[in-house]
Amino acid sequence: MRIAEVLRNKGSSVTTVSPETSVEDLLEELTRRNIGALIVVDHDAVIGMVSERDVVRRIQKRGAAVLQERVCDIMTTEVFTCLPTDSVDSLAETMTEHRIRHLPVMVDRSLVGIVSIGDVVKSRMDELRHERDQLESYIDQAR
Template sequence: MSVTVAQVLAAKPDGGHTVHTIGPDRTVLEALDLMAVKGIGALVVMAGLRIAGIVTERDYARKVELCHRSAATTRVEEIMTARVRYVEPTQTADECMALMTEHRMRHLPVLDAGRLSGIVSIGDLLKQQIADQQFTIEQLEHYIHGGPSLSRRAQG
């Protein structure tokens, strides 16, 4: 059984509750500054309570820097991706990976009952995948050496 998006969010340091956002009328420079300060690669663009888009470091590189535009005067809405793909907490990490791979993206906002509740990155999903693989390796090692197998419930 695959891990759910809710479980991936819960494994994040803050329980996945922090989502950094920016308004569409803000400058790309402000977005870059916020991403740098927070150590993240994407911001959800919010117009009131509605998701207007998502802006990433890749958007900056391709739509500002390569086009010789100014980050100080270009607005976020000019470079953001307006058609935002998202997932729900009940979806699986495998579904997220498939979506990210198919659409060549690295961040997925999480909507719970239509409201923004988190964001998962490719890094979050890879971290979860590595943890799952490590657990499987430990289970196999215990089996090979004749020890009792560990259950996920027993690990706590």
């Protein structure tokens, strides 16, 4: 399965955040949307990602004062991306190898979606269900 199909199933809406947003406002947005990460965009360019993990690690190092800092102070700047034509399997490998949970989907430097590890797992489970149904149908026809 390709990432384009994952986006067709889940939608291509992406919530982004400005690098100047406070960490406290970031947490409110993550909570309100029930998501684990946001893409940081400045002038329509992806410049980073920020996740719950980034916040927790900074709080552990610097304390609650982090909540008043800006997203650009805590974001991850090395952003791995993917294309709609990439396979779900290749994304699973990238996510596992680099220990990341979210990948922006890009086309010609434009953000067209985001895929999470949950989307990858759901896709794989759907594929397995489909294969099981086909095998059961095949067995039933042979009887």
